[in-house]
Protein backbone atom coordinates (compact mmCIF):
# COMPACT_ATOMS: atom_id res chain seq x y z
CA UNK A 1 0.00 0.00 0.00
CA UNK A 2 1.16 3.45 -0.79
CA UNK A 3 1.30 4.75 2.70
CA UNK A 4 3.32 1.79 3.88
CA UNK A 5 5.74 1.78 1.01
CA UNK A 6 6.26 5.25 -0.27
CA UNK A 7 9.73 4.57 -1.44
CA UNK A 8 9.62 1.59 -3.66
CA UNK A 9 7.88 1.10 -6.89
CA UNK A 10 6.74 4.66 -7.09
CA UNK A 11 6.56 6.04 -10.58
CA UNK A 12 8.84 8.84 -11.54
CA UNK A 13 8.44 11.66 -13.94
CA UNK A 14 11.40 13.26 -15.50
CA UNK A 15 11.34 16.88 -14.52
CA UNK A 16 11.06 19.49 -17.18
CA UNK A 17 12.72 22.83 -16.79
CA UNK A 18 9.76 24.08 -14.82
CA UNK A 19 9.14 20.88 -12.92
CA UNK A 20 8.68 21.15 -9.22
CA UNK A 21 10.98 18.88 -7.36
CA UNK A 22 8.22 17.54 -5.13
CA UNK A 23 6.72 15.80 -8.13
CA UNK A 24 9.82 13.70 -8.48
CA UNK A 25 10.57 12.47 -5.02
CA UNK A 26 11.64 8.91 -4.81
CA UNK A 27 14.49 7.00 -3.37
CA UNK A 28 16.84 4.45 -4.75
CA UNK A 29 18.32 4.30 -8.19
CA UNK A 30 16.73 5.12 -11.44
CA UNK A 31 17.42 3.90 -14.88
CA UNK A 32 16.32 5.98 -17.78
CA UNK A 33 15.63 4.56 -21.14
CA UNK A 34 14.50 5.97 -24.41
CA UNK A 35 12.77 3.83 -26.92
CA UNK A 36 13.01 4.97 -30.45
CA UNK A 37 9.66 4.62 -32.11
CA UNK A 38 10.75 3.90 -35.64
CA UNK A 39 7.30 3.79 -37.19
CA UNK A 40 6.41 7.12 -35.91
CA UNK A 41 9.76 8.76 -36.21
CA UNK A 42 9.59 9.84 -32.59
CA UNK A 43 10.74 8.64 -29.24
CA UNK A 44 9.17 7.67 -26.06
CA UNK A 45 11.01 8.43 -22.92
CA UNK A 46 10.53 6.31 -19.85
CA UNK A 47 12.00 6.24 -16.41
CA UNK A 48 12.14 3.12 -14.38
CA UNK A 49 12.80 2.90 -10.71
CA UNK A 50 15.06 0.13 -9.59
CA UNK A 51 14.00 -0.75 -6.11
CA UNK A 52 16.75 -0.73 -3.54
CA UNK A 53 17.52 -3.81 -1.44
CA UNK A 54 16.89 -4.16 2.24
CA UNK A 55 14.16 -2.39 4.13
CA UNK A 56 12.12 0.13 2.24
CA UNK A 57 13.01 3.64 3.20
CA UNK A 58 10.42 5.03 5.57
CA UNK A 59 8.14 2.04 5.18
CA UNK A 60 9.08 0.48 8.50
CA UNK A 61 9.18 -2.98 6.99
CA UNK A 62 12.15 -5.22 7.64
CA UNK A 63 12.23 -7.39 4.55
CA UNK A 64 14.87 -9.66 6.02
CA UNK A 65 12.25 -10.84 8.52
CA UNK A 66 10.81 -14.12 7.14
CA UNK A 67 7.38 -13.10 8.49
CA UNK A 68 7.30 -9.68 6.92
CA UNK A 69 4.38 -10.48 4.62
CA UNK A 70 2.27 -11.70 7.49
CA UNK A 71 3.09 -8.61 9.52
CA UNK A 72 2.35 -6.39 6.58
CA UNK A 73 -1.03 -8.03 6.08
CA UNK A 74 -1.88 -7.74 9.76
CA UNK A 75 -1.08 -4.09 9.71
CA UNK A 76 -3.11 -3.67 6.54
CA UNK A 77 -6.09 -5.42 8.13
CA UNK A 78 -5.89 -3.05 11.10
CA UNK A 79 -5.68 0.01 8.89
CA UNK A 80 -8.62 -1.06 6.74
CA UNK A 81 -10.74 -2.26 9.62
CA UNK A 82 -14.07 -0.46 9.41
CA UNK A 83 -15.20 1.23 12.61
CA UNK A 84 -18.36 -0.13 14.22
CA UNK A 85 -20.63 1.46 16.79
CA UNK A 86 -19.91 -1.40 19.20
CA UNK A 87 -16.30 -0.14 19.38
CA UNK A 88 -17.54 2.64 21.66
CA UNK A 89 -20.97 1.35 22.63
CA UNK A 90 -20.22 -2.32 23.43
CA UNK A 91 -23.74 -3.05 24.65
CA UNK A 92 -25.41 -1.91 21.40
CA UNK A 93 -28.03 -4.54 20.59
CA UNK A 94 -28.41 -6.20 17.20
CA UNK A 95 -31.65 -7.33 15.53
CA UNK A 96 -32.50 -9.57 12.57
CA UNK A 97 -32.39 -7.54 9.39
CA UNK A 98 -35.59 -6.11 8.03
CA UNK A 99 -34.10 -5.88 4.56
CA UNK A 100 -35.81 -8.36 2.27
CA UNK A 101 -33.55 -10.75 0.36
CA UNK A 102 -36.02 -13.09 -1.29
CA UNK A 103 -34.29 -13.04 -4.64
CA UNK A 104 -30.73 -13.43 -3.41
CA UNK A 105 -30.35 -17.17 -3.85
CA UNK A 106 -27.01 -18.72 -4.75
CA UNK A 107 -26.35 -20.30 -8.12
CA UNK A 108 -24.89 -23.70 -7.37
CA UNK A 109 -25.27 -27.32 -8.33
CA UNK A 110 -25.76 -28.04 -4.66
CA UNK A 111 -29.24 -26.64 -5.02
CA UNK A 112 -30.19 -28.58 -8.15
CA UNK A 113 -33.13 -30.04 -6.25
CA UNK A 114 -34.39 -26.61 -5.38
CA UNK A 115 -33.22 -23.77 -3.20
CA UNK A 116 -33.51 -23.91 0.57
CA UNK A 117 -36.12 -21.84 2.28
CA UNK A 118 -35.44 -18.27 3.40
CA UNK A 119 -34.79 -19.49 6.93
CA UNK A 120 -31.90 -21.69 5.82
CA UNK A 121 -30.51 -19.44 3.15
CA UNK A 122 -30.05 -15.93 4.41
CA UNK A 123 -28.17 -14.57 1.39
CA UNK A 124 -26.60 -11.71 3.34
CA UNK A 125 -23.03 -10.51 3.21
CA UNK A 126 -20.93 -12.02 5.98
CA UNK A 127 -18.80 -9.65 8.00
CA UNK A 128 -15.73 -11.62 7.02
CA UNK A 129 -16.33 -11.32 3.28
CA UNK A 130 -13.47 -9.45 1.64
CA UNK A 131 -12.56 -8.01 -1.77
CA UNK A 132 -9.02 -7.96 -3.11
CA UNK A 133 -7.77 -4.40 -3.35
CA UNK A 134 -4.92 -4.98 -5.81
CA UNK A 135 -5.41 -7.56 -8.50
CA UNK A 136 -2.23 -7.38 -10.53
CA UNK A 137 0.74 -9.54 -9.62
CA UNK A 138 3.65 -7.55 -11.05
CA UNK A 139 6.61 -9.72 -11.93
CA UNK A 140 9.07 -6.91 -11.47
CA UNK A 141 9.23 -3.26 -10.42
CA UNK A 142 10.00 -2.45 -14.04
CA UNK A 143 6.52 -3.48 -15.20
CA UNK A 144 4.44 -0.53 -16.34
CA UNK A 145 2.64 1.01 -13.41
CA UNK A 146 4.14 -1.46 -10.93
CA UNK A 147 3.22 -0.84 -7.32
CA UNK A 148 5.60 -2.95 -5.30
CA UNK A 149 6.09 -3.48 -1.62
CA UNK A 150 9.54 -5.02 -1.75
CA UNK A 151 12.33 -5.08 -4.30
CA UNK A 152 11.08 -8.36 -5.79
CA UNK A 153 7.59 -7.04 -6.18
CA UNK A 154 6.35 -9.90 -3.99
CA UNK A 155 2.70 -10.69 -4.12
CA UNK A 156 0.95 -9.74 -0.89
CA UNK A 157 -2.80 -10.03 -0.69
CA UNK A 158 -4.56 -6.92 0.52
CA UNK A 159 -8.19 -7.44 1.43
CA UNK A 160 -10.86 -4.83 2.07
CA UNK A 161 -14.36 -5.21 3.47
CA UNK A 162 -17.16 -6.21 1.14
CA UNK A 163 -20.18 -3.94 1.14
CA UNK A 164 -23.77 -5.10 1.35
CA UNK A 165 -26.62 -6.03 3.68
CA UNK A 166 -25.78 -7.95 6.84
CA UNK A 167 -27.98 -10.45 8.67
CA UNK A 168 -27.89 -8.44 11.86
CA UNK A 169 -28.74 -4.78 12.06
CA UNK A 170 -27.92 -2.40 14.89
CA UNK A 171 -30.81 0.03 14.52
CA UNK A 172 -34.54 -0.59 14.86
CA UNK A 173 -36.00 1.03 11.71
CA UNK A 174 -38.79 2.68 13.70
CA UNK A 175 -36.17 4.39 15.89
CA UNK A 176 -34.10 5.70 13.01
CA UNK A 177 -33.99 9.31 11.96
CA UNK A 178 -31.82 9.40 8.83
CA UNK A 179 -30.40 12.57 7.28
CA UNK A 180 -28.76 13.11 3.91
CA UNK A 181 -26.46 16.02 3.11
CA UNK A 182 -24.68 16.94 -0.15
CA UNK A 183 -21.58 19.14 0.06
CA UNK A 184 -18.90 20.69 -2.15
CA UNK A 185 -19.36 21.29 -5.88
CA UNK A 186 -22.10 19.72 -7.97
CA UNK A 187 -21.62 16.34 -9.57
CA UNK A 188 -23.83 14.30 -11.91
CA UNK A 189 -25.58 11.56 -9.95
CA UNK A 190 -26.15 13.33 -6.63
CA UNK A 191 -29.91 13.00 -7.06
CA UNK A 192 -29.58 9.36 -8.04
CA UNK A 193 -27.74 8.60 -4.79
CA UNK A 194 -30.20 10.60 -2.68
CA UNK A 195 -33.06 8.74 -4.32
CA UNK A 196 -31.57 5.31 -3.72
CA UNK A 197 -30.70 6.05 -0.10
CA UNK A 198 -34.30 7.08 0.57
CA UNK A 199 -35.75 4.06 -1.22
CA UNK A 200 -33.44 1.63 0.58
CA UNK A 201 -34.14 3.21 3.96
CA UNK A 202 -37.86 2.75 3.31
CA UNK A 203 -37.30 -0.89 2.38
CA UNK A 204 -35.72 -1.35 5.83
CA UNK A 205 -38.81 0.29 7.30
CA UNK A 206 -37.48 3.77 8.14
CA UNK A 207 -40.14 6.47 8.35
CA UNK A 208 -38.16 9.53 9.35
CA UNK A 209 -35.88 10.64 6.53
CA UNK A 210 -34.75 14.23 6.03
CA UNK A 211 -32.49 16.20 3.74
CA UNK A 212 -30.16 18.82 5.21
CA UNK A 213 -30.26 21.78 2.82
CA UNK A 214 -27.15 23.34 1.28
CA UNK A 215 -24.42 21.12 2.65
CA UNK A 216 -23.04 21.36 6.17
CA UNK A 217 -24.38 24.93 6.32
CA UNK A 218 -27.86 23.47 6.66
CA UNK A 219 -26.94 22.28 10.15
CA UNK A 220 -26.41 25.80 11.42
CA UNK A 221 -28.32 28.33 9.29
CA UNK A 222 -31.51 29.06 11.17
CA UNK A 223 -33.50 29.92 8.05
CA UNK A 224 -32.81 26.54 6.42
CA UNK A 225 -35.34 23.87 7.30
CA UNK A 226 -34.88 20.14 6.99
CA UNK A 227 -36.54 18.69 3.92
CA UNK A 228 -38.75 15.64 4.63
CA UNK A 229 -37.91 12.88 2.15
CA UNK A 230 -39.83 9.84 1.00
CA UNK A 231 -40.02 7.63 -2.05
CA UNK A 232 -42.76 9.89 -3.36
CA UNK A 233 -40.54 12.98 -3.09
CA UNK A 234 -37.50 11.39 -4.70
CA UNK A 235 -39.19 9.21 -7.30
CA UNK A 236 -38.10 11.26 -10.32
CA UNK A 237 -35.25 13.37 -8.98
CA UNK A 238 -32.64 11.39 -10.89
CA UNK A 239 -34.08 12.72 -14.12
CA UNK A 240 -32.36 16.03 -13.55
CA UNK A 241 -28.86 17.12 -12.61
CA UNK A 242 -27.80 19.09 -9.53
CA UNK A 243 -28.81 18.23 -5.99
CA UNK A 244 -32.37 18.25 -4.72
CA UNK A 245 -30.93 19.39 -1.40
CA UNK A 246 -28.52 22.04 -2.67
CA UNK A 247 -24.78 22.15 -2.00
CA UNK A 248 -22.33 24.56 -0.42
CA UNK A 249 -18.72 25.02 0.57
CA UNK A 250 -17.64 26.11 4.05
CA UNK A 251 -19.98 25.89 7.01
CA UNK A 252 -20.13 25.39 10.78
CA UNK A 253 -17.60 23.82 13.13
CA UNK A 254 -17.75 20.07 13.56
CA UNK A 255 -18.86 20.39 17.19
CA UNK A 256 -21.76 22.62 16.10
CA UNK A 257 -22.77 20.07 13.48
CA UNK A 258 -22.78 17.31 16.09
CA UNK A 259 -24.77 19.53 18.50
CA UNK A 260 -27.30 19.96 15.71
CA UNK A 261 -27.34 16.21 15.00
CA UNK A 262 -28.15 15.55 18.66
CA UNK A 263 -30.82 18.27 18.82
CA UNK A 264 -32.52 16.89 15.72
CA UNK A 265 -32.31 13.29 16.98
CA UNK A 266 -30.46 12.12 13.86
CA UNK A 267 -28.83 8.71 14.26
CA UNK A 268 -27.88 7.97 10.64
CA UNK A 269 -26.09 10.53 8.54
CA UNK A 270 -25.36 10.01 4.86
CA UNK A 271 -22.78 12.42 3.53
CA UNK A 272 -22.31 12.87 -0.20
CA UNK A 273 -19.19 14.79 -1.10
CA UNK A 274 -15.54 14.84 -2.05
CA UNK A 275 -12.35 14.85 -0.04
CA UNK A 276 -13.32 17.92 2.03
CA UNK A 277 -16.77 16.55 2.81
CA UNK A 278 -15.26 13.22 3.84
CA UNK A 279 -12.75 14.94 6.11
CA UNK A 280 -15.79 16.59 7.69
CA UNK A 281 -17.69 13.28 7.87
CA UNK A 282 -14.78 11.60 9.61
CA UNK A 283 -14.50 14.45 12.09
CA UNK A 284 -18.27 14.19 12.78
CA UNK A 285 -17.87 10.44 13.31
CA UNK A 286 -14.97 11.04 15.74
CA UNK A 287 -16.96 13.66 17.63
CA UNK A 288 -19.95 11.31 17.94
CA UNK A 289 -17.65 8.64 19.31
CA UNK A 290 -16.20 11.08 21.79
CA UNK A 291 -19.71 11.88 22.98
CA UNK A 292 -20.64 8.18 23.01
CA UNK A 293 -23.71 8.78 20.87
CA UNK A 294 -25.05 6.09 18.60
CA UNK A 295 -24.80 7.71 15.19
CA UNK A 296 -23.73 5.98 11.97
CA UNK A 297 -21.91 8.37 9.63
CA UNK A 298 -21.53 6.97 6.11
CA UNK A 299 -20.00 8.73 3.11
CA UNK A 300 -20.59 8.33 -0.60
CA UNK A 301 -17.66 9.80 -2.55
CA UNK A 302 -18.73 12.42 -5.06
CA UNK A 303 -16.45 14.25 -7.42
CA UNK A 304 -16.17 14.70 -11.14
CA UNK A 305 -12.42 15.09 -10.58
CA UNK A 306 -12.13 11.37 -9.71
CA UNK A 307 -9.49 12.30 -7.15
CA UNK A 308 -10.49 9.87 -4.39
CA UNK A 309 -7.97 7.15 -3.61
CA UNK A 310 -8.37 3.39 -3.99
CA UNK A 311 -11.61 3.17 -5.94
CA UNK A 312 -12.13 2.33 -9.59
CA UNK A 313 -13.85 5.67 -10.09
CA UNK A 314 -16.19 8.07 -8.37
CA UNK A 315 -19.74 8.60 -9.55
CA UNK A 316 -20.23 11.52 -11.92
CA UNK A 317 -16.80 11.17 -13.48
CA UNK A 318 -17.98 9.15 -16.49
CA UNK A 319 -20.76 11.60 -17.22
CA UNK A 320 -18.40 14.57 -16.91
CA UNK A 321 -15.99 12.98 -19.39
CA UNK A 322 -18.79 12.30 -21.82
CA UNK A 323 -20.02 15.86 -21.57
CA UNK A 324 -16.50 17.26 -21.88
CA UNK A 325 -16.15 15.51 -25.23
CA UNK A 326 -18.91 17.69 -26.62
CA UNK A 327 -16.88 20.79 -25.85
CA UNK A 328 -13.79 19.20 -27.36
CA UNK A 329 -15.68 18.32 -30.49
CA UNK A 330 -16.88 21.91 -30.85
CA UNK A 331 -13.35 23.21 -30.35
CA UNK A 332 -12.11 20.77 -32.96
CA UNK A 333 -14.73 21.78 -35.50
CA UNK A 334 -14.07 25.48 -34.90
CA UNK A 335 -10.32 25.02 -35.21
CA UNK A 336 -10.54 22.72 -38.19
CA UNK A 337 -12.88 25.02 -40.08
CA UNK A 338 -10.85 28.15 -39.50
CA UNK A 339 -7.76 29.34 -41.34
CA UNK A 340 -4.91 28.59 -38.94
CA UNK A 341 -7.40 27.65 -36.25
CA UNK A 342 -6.48 26.81 -32.67
CA UNK A 343 -9.09 25.51 -30.23
CA UNK A 344 -8.57 25.59 -26.47
CA UNK A 345 -10.78 23.75 -24.01
CA UNK A 346 -10.40 24.14 -20.26
CA UNK A 347 -11.83 21.39 -18.11
CA UNK A 348 -12.13 20.93 -14.36
CA UNK A 349 -9.52 19.10 -12.35
CA UNK A 350 -7.95 20.94 -9.47
CA UNK A 351 -5.12 18.57 -8.69
CA UNK A 352 -5.96 15.62 -10.91
CA UNK A 353 -6.11 15.63 -14.69
CA UNK A 354 -8.43 12.63 -15.10
CA UNK A 355 -11.23 14.49 -16.87
CA UNK A 356 -8.92 16.24 -19.32
CA UNK A 357 -6.95 13.07 -19.97
CA UNK A 358 -9.94 10.78 -20.45
CA UNK A 359 -11.89 13.26 -22.53
CA UNK A 360 -8.84 13.81 -24.74
CA UNK A 361 -8.32 10.08 -25.13
CA UNK A 362 -11.95 9.43 -25.86
CA UNK A 363 -12.37 12.24 -28.35
CA UNK A 364 -9.28 11.53 -30.41
CA UNK A 365 -9.36 15.19 -31.38
CA UNK A 366 -6.82 16.67 -29.01
CA UNK A 367 -3.25 17.46 -30.04
CA UNK A 368 -1.98 18.77 -26.74
CA UNK A 369 -3.35 17.73 -23.36
CA UNK A 370 -2.07 19.58 -20.33
CA UNK A 371 -2.66 18.17 -16.87
CA UNK A 372 -1.34 19.11 -13.42
CA UNK A 373 0.61 15.86 -13.11
CA UNK A 374 2.82 16.52 -16.15
CA UNK A 375 4.79 19.75 -16.10
CA UNK A 376 5.36 21.56 -19.37
CA UNK A 377 6.98 24.61 -20.90
CA UNK A 378 5.04 27.21 -22.80
CA UNK A 379 7.84 29.20 -24.34
CA UNK A 380 11.19 28.15 -25.70
CA UNK A 381 12.33 25.67 -28.30
CA UNK A 382 10.52 22.79 -26.64
CA UNK A 383 7.47 24.63 -25.49
CA UNK A 384 3.77 24.33 -26.28
CA UNK A 385 3.80 27.46 -28.42
CA UNK A 386 6.54 26.19 -30.68
CA UNK A 387 4.70 22.93 -31.08
CA UNK A 388 1.48 24.73 -31.95
CA UNK A 389 3.38 26.62 -34.65
CA UNK A 390 4.59 23.30 -35.97
CA UNK A 391 1.05 21.92 -35.97
CA UNK A 392 -0.33 24.92 -37.83
CA UNK A 393 2.42 24.63 -40.40
CA UNK A 394 1.97 20.93 -40.91
CA UNK A 395 -1.71 20.18 -40.41
CA UNK A 396 -3.31 23.60 -40.46
CA UNK A 397 -5.06 23.54 -37.08
CA UNK A 398 -4.65 22.32 -33.51
CA UNK A 399 -6.69 21.68 -30.37
CA UNK A 400 -5.43 22.00 -26.81
CA UNK A 401 -7.17 20.59 -23.74
CA UNK A 402 -6.06 21.93 -20.35
CA UNK A 403 -7.11 20.78 -16.89
CA UNK A 404 -7.72 23.70 -14.57
CA UNK A 405 -4.80 22.74 -12.31
CA UNK A 406 -2.27 22.51 -15.15
CA UNK A 407 0.50 25.07 -15.57
CA UNK A 408 -0.21 26.88 -12.32
CA UNK A 409 3.48 27.79 -12.11
CA UNK A 410 2.92 30.28 -14.91
CA UNK A 411 0.16 32.13 -13.10
CA UNK A 412 0.32 34.64 -10.35
CA UNK A 413 -0.38 33.08 -6.96
CA UNK A 414 -2.96 34.86 -4.88
CA UNK A 415 -3.16 32.63 -1.80
CA UNK A 416 -6.91 33.06 -2.09
CA UNK A 417 -9.03 30.22 -0.70
CA UNK A 418 -12.66 29.30 -1.19
CA UNK A 419 -15.04 28.93 1.75
CA UNK A 420 -13.86 25.34 2.30
CA UNK A 421 -10.19 26.28 2.33
CA UNK A 422 -9.41 25.02 -1.20
CA UNK A 423 -6.86 27.16 -3.05
CA UNK A 424 -8.42 29.33 -5.74
CA UNK A 425 -6.45 28.58 -8.87
CA UNK A 426 -5.37 30.92 -11.61
CA UNK A 427 -7.22 30.57 -14.92
CA UNK A 428 -4.94 28.53 -17.15
CA UNK A 429 -7.45 28.65 -20.02
CA UNK A 430 -7.51 32.44 -20.20
CA UNK A 431 -3.75 32.56 -19.81
CA UNK A 432 -3.19 30.08 -22.64
CA UNK A 433 -5.57 31.97 -24.87
CA UNK A 434 -3.72 35.21 -24.20
CA UNK A 435 -0.24 33.75 -24.69
CA UNK A 436 -1.18 31.88 -27.84
CA UNK A 437 -2.76 34.97 -29.42
CA UNK A 438 0.25 37.05 -28.49
CA UNK A 439 2.73 34.54 -29.88
CA UNK A 440 0.96 34.10 -33.21
CA UNK A 441 0.29 37.80 -33.69
CA UNK A 442 3.92 38.23 -34.57
CA UNK A 443 4.22 35.16 -36.80
CA UNK A 444 1.33 35.10 -39.20
CA UNK A 445 -1.62 35.04 -36.85
CA UNK A 446 -3.94 32.30 -35.67
CA UNK A 447 -7.69 32.10 -35.20
CA UNK A 448 -7.93 31.19 -31.52
CA UNK A 449 -11.24 29.97 -30.05
CA UNK A 450 -11.49 29.35 -26.32
CA UNK A 451 -14.21 27.16 -24.78
CA UNK A 452 -14.72 26.91 -21.04
CA UNK A 453 -17.49 24.35 -20.41
CA UNK A 454 -16.58 24.14 -16.72
CA UNK A 455 -20.01 24.05 -15.10
CA UNK A 456 -21.77 22.42 -18.03
CA UNK A 457 -19.94 19.16 -17.47
CA UNK A 458 -21.03 18.76 -13.88
CA UNK A 459 -24.53 20.23 -13.84
CA UNK A 460 -25.94 17.58 -16.14
CA UNK A 461 -27.90 14.45 -15.36
CA UNK A 462 -25.94 11.22 -14.78
CA UNK A 463 -25.50 8.91 -17.74
CA UNK A 464 -26.59 5.27 -17.60
CA UNK A 465 -23.34 3.92 -16.21
CA UNK A 466 -23.14 6.55 -13.48
CA UNK A 467 -26.84 6.05 -12.76
CA UNK A 468 -26.22 2.37 -12.01
CA UNK A 469 -23.11 3.14 -9.96
CA UNK A 470 -25.06 5.68 -7.89
CA UNK A 471 -27.87 3.23 -7.28
CA UNK A 472 -25.60 0.51 -5.92
CA UNK A 473 -23.50 2.97 -3.89
CA UNK A 474 -26.66 4.45 -2.36
CA UNK A 475 -28.00 1.01 -1.39
CA UNK A 476 -24.71 -0.02 0.14
CA UNK A 477 -24.43 3.20 2.12
CA UNK A 478 -27.69 2.30 3.85
CA UNK A 479 -26.61 -1.31 4.41
CA UNK A 480 -23.40 -0.03 6.00
CA UNK A 481 -25.27 2.25 8.40
CA UNK A 482 -27.81 -0.41 9.40
CA UNK A 483 -24.99 -2.88 9.98
CA UNK A 484 -23.61 -0.47 12.58
CA UNK A 485 -20.60 0.82 10.68
CA UNK A 486 -19.63 4.45 10.95
CA UNK A 487 -16.75 6.59 9.66
CA UNK A 488 -16.84 4.59 6.44
CA UNK A 489 -17.35 5.32 2.80
CA UNK A 490 -18.62 3.19 -0.06
CA UNK A 491 -16.63 2.53 -3.18
CA UNK A 492 -16.30 0.32 -6.20
CA UNK A 493 -13.09 -1.65 -6.20
CA UNK A 494 -12.21 -4.01 -9.05
CA UNK A 495 -15.91 -3.96 -9.95
CA UNK A 496 -17.02 -5.05 -6.46
CA UNK A 497 -18.55 -2.82 -3.82
CA UNK A 498 -16.60 -2.24 -0.65
CA UNK A 499 -16.43 -0.21 2.54
CA UNK A 500 -13.31 1.77 3.30
CA UNK A 501 -12.44 3.60 6.51
CA UNK A 502 -12.65 7.27 5.45
CA UNK A 503 -9.05 8.31 6.27
CA UNK A 504 -7.66 5.76 3.79
CA UNK A 505 -9.39 7.32 0.79
CA UNK A 506 -8.63 10.96 1.56
CA UNK A 507 -5.04 10.71 2.76
CA UNK A 508 -4.04 12.47 -0.47
CA UNK A 509 -5.70 13.22 -3.77
CA UNK A 510 -5.65 10.46 -6.32
CA UNK A 511 -3.72 11.67 -9.35
CA UNK A 512 -3.12 10.45 -12.88
CA UNK A 513 -0.27 7.99 -13.07
CA UNK A 514 1.45 8.90 -16.32
CA UNK A 515 3.19 5.55 -16.31
CA UNK A 516 0.19 3.29 -15.95
CA UNK A 517 -0.63 0.68 -18.51
CA UNK A 518 -3.94 2.32 -19.24
CA UNK A 519 -2.26 5.55 -20.10
CA UNK A 520 0.42 3.86 -22.14
CA UNK A 521 -2.21 1.97 -24.04
CA UNK A 522 -1.73 1.79 -27.74
CA UNK A 523 -5.43 1.18 -28.10
CA UNK A 524 -6.25 4.77 -28.62
CA UNK A 525 -3.80 5.87 -31.18
CA UNK A 526 -4.52 9.53 -31.38
CA UNK A 527 -3.63 10.91 -27.97
CA UNK A 528 -1.94 9.38 -25.00
CA UNK A 529 -1.30 11.12 -21.81
CA UNK A 530 0.84 13.51 -23.32
CA UNK A 531 1.16 16.39 -24.59
CA UNK A 532 1.44 15.92 -28.29
CA UNK A 533 -0.20 14.27 -31.15
CA UNK A 534 2.28 14.86 -33.89
CA UNK A 535 0.49 13.55 -36.90
CA UNK A 536 2.75 15.04 -39.51
CA UNK A 537 5.90 13.27 -38.52
CA UNK A 538 4.78 10.09 -40.18
CA UNK A 539 2.72 9.25 -37.17
CA UNK A 540 2.43 10.64 -33.73
CA UNK A 541 4.90 11.71 -31.19
CA UNK A 542 4.13 10.12 -27.88
CA UNK A 543 5.96 11.14 -24.86
CA UNK A 544 4.78 10.50 -21.41
CA UNK A 545 6.67 13.34 -20.00
CA UNK A 546 7.32 16.90 -20.73
CA UNK A 547 7.78 18.06 -24.24
CA UNK A 548 11.22 19.27 -23.36
CA UNK A 549 12.71 15.87 -23.81
CA UNK A 550 11.10 14.30 -26.73
CA UNK A 551 8.55 15.72 -29.00
CA UNK A 552 10.38 18.60 -30.44
CA UNK A 553 13.49 16.59 -31.02
CA UNK A 554 13.78 15.86 -34.65
CA UNK A 555 14.83 12.41 -35.75
CA UNK A 556 18.45 11.77 -34.94
CA UNK A 557 18.88 14.92 -32.92
CA UNK A 558 20.86 13.07 -30.30
CA UNK A 559 23.10 15.99 -29.53
CA UNK A 560 20.15 18.19 -28.74
CA UNK A 561 18.83 15.55 -26.45
CA UNK A 562 22.15 14.96 -24.79
CA UNK A 563 22.81 18.61 -24.16
CA UNK A 564 19.29 19.16 -22.91
CA UNK A 565 19.66 16.28 -20.56
CA UNK A 566 23.03 17.31 -19.24
CA UNK A 567 21.78 20.84 -18.71
CA UNK A 568 18.67 19.84 -16.86
CA UNK A 569 19.53 16.52 -15.32
CA UNK A 570 23.32 16.46 -14.99
CA UNK A 571 23.17 13.28 -12.95
CA UNK A 572 21.93 11.29 -15.93
CA UNK A 573 24.21 9.88 -18.53
CA UNK A 574 23.21 9.37 -22.10
CA UNK A 575 24.50 6.50 -24.12
CA UNK A 576 24.04 7.76 -27.64
CA UNK A 577 24.61 4.36 -29.22
CA UNK A 578 21.83 2.33 -27.71
CA UNK A 579 19.73 5.18 -26.48
CA UNK A 580 20.09 4.31 -22.83
CA UNK A 581 20.56 6.52 -19.84
CA UNK A 582 21.66 5.52 -16.45
CA UNK A 583 22.46 7.28 -13.26
CA UNK A 584 21.40 7.74 -9.70
CA UNK A 585 18.62 10.07 -8.96
CA UNK A 586 18.12 10.30 -5.28
CA UNK A 587 17.32 12.72 -2.54
CA UNK A 588 17.94 13.31 1.12
CA UNK A 589 19.34 10.73 3.46
CA UNK A 590 17.70 7.84 1.71
CA UNK A 591 20.12 7.43 -1.12
CA UNK A 592 20.67 3.85 -2.12
CA UNK A 593 22.77 2.36 -4.81
CA UNK A 594 21.53 0.24 -7.59
CA UNK A 595 21.55 -3.33 -6.32
Ligand SMILES: Nc1ncnc2c1ncn2[C@@H]1O[C@H](COP(=O)(O)OP(=O)(O)O)[C@@H](O)[C@H]1O
Nearest residue numbers: 183184249250251273274275276277279280420
Ligand atom coordinates in the same frame (compact mmCIF):
# COMPACT_ATOMS: atom_id res chain seq x y z
N1 LIG B 1 -10.77 19.12 7.00
C1 LIG B 1 -12.07 19.36 7.09
N2 LIG B 1 -12.72 19.14 8.25
C2 LIG B 1 -14.04 19.37 8.35
N3 LIG B 1 -14.82 19.81 7.34
C3 LIG B 1 -14.23 20.05 6.16
C4 LIG B 1 -12.83 19.84 5.97
N4 LIG B 1 -12.52 20.16 4.70
C5 LIG B 1 -13.67 20.57 4.12
N5 LIG B 1 -14.70 20.49 4.98
C6 LIG B 1 -16.09 20.84 4.72
O1 LIG B 1 -16.59 19.93 3.72
C7 LIG B 1 -17.46 20.61 2.85
C8 LIG B 1 -17.09 20.35 1.42
O2 LIG B 1 -15.69 20.56 1.19
P1 LIG B 1 -15.14 21.01 -0.21
O3 LIG B 1 -13.67 20.94 -0.16
O4 LIG B 1 -15.76 22.31 -0.60
O5 LIG B 1 -15.76 19.98 -1.26
P2 LIG B 1 -15.49 18.45 -1.53
O6 LIG B 1 -16.05 17.67 -0.43
O7 LIG B 1 -16.19 18.21 -2.81
O8 LIG B 1 -14.00 18.29 -1.63
C9 LIG B 1 -17.43 22.07 3.22
O9 LIG B 1 -18.61 22.38 3.91
C10 LIG B 1 -16.21 22.22 4.09
O10 LIG B 1 -16.37 23.20 5.08
Ligand SMILES: O=P(O)(O)OC[C@H]1O[C@](O)(COP(=O)(O)O)[C@@H](O)[C@@H]1O
Nearest residue numbers: 184185274302303304305348349350
Ligand atom coordinates in the same frame (compact mmCIF):
# COMPACT_ATOMS: atom_id res chain seq x y z
O1 LIG C 1 -16.58 26.76 -8.64
P1 LIG C 1 -16.66 25.73 -7.57
O2 LIG C 1 -18.04 25.40 -7.16
O3 LIG C 1 -15.80 26.06 -6.40
O4 LIG C 1 -16.13 24.39 -8.19
C1 LIG C 1 -14.89 24.26 -8.80
C2 LIG C 1 -14.26 22.96 -8.42
O5 LIG C 1 -15.13 21.88 -8.55
C3 LIG C 1 -14.41 20.72 -8.94
O6 LIG C 1 -14.84 20.30 -10.20
C4 LIG C 1 -14.70 19.58 -8.02
O7 LIG C 1 -14.31 19.92 -6.74
P2 LIG C 1 -14.97 19.22 -5.47
O8 LIG C 1 -14.89 17.76 -5.70
O9 LIG C 1 -14.12 19.69 -4.34
O10 LIG C 1 -16.36 19.67 -5.40
C5 LIG C 1 -12.95 21.15 -9.01
O11 LIG C 1 -12.25 20.57 -10.06
C6 LIG C 1 -13.10 22.60 -9.23
O12 LIG C 1 -11.95 23.31 -8.83
Ligand SMILES: [Mg+2]
Nearest residue numbers: 184274275276
Ligand atom coordinates in the same frame (compact mmCIF):
# COMPACT_ATOMS: atom_id res chain seq x y z
MG1 LIG D 1 -12.47 18.57 -3.04
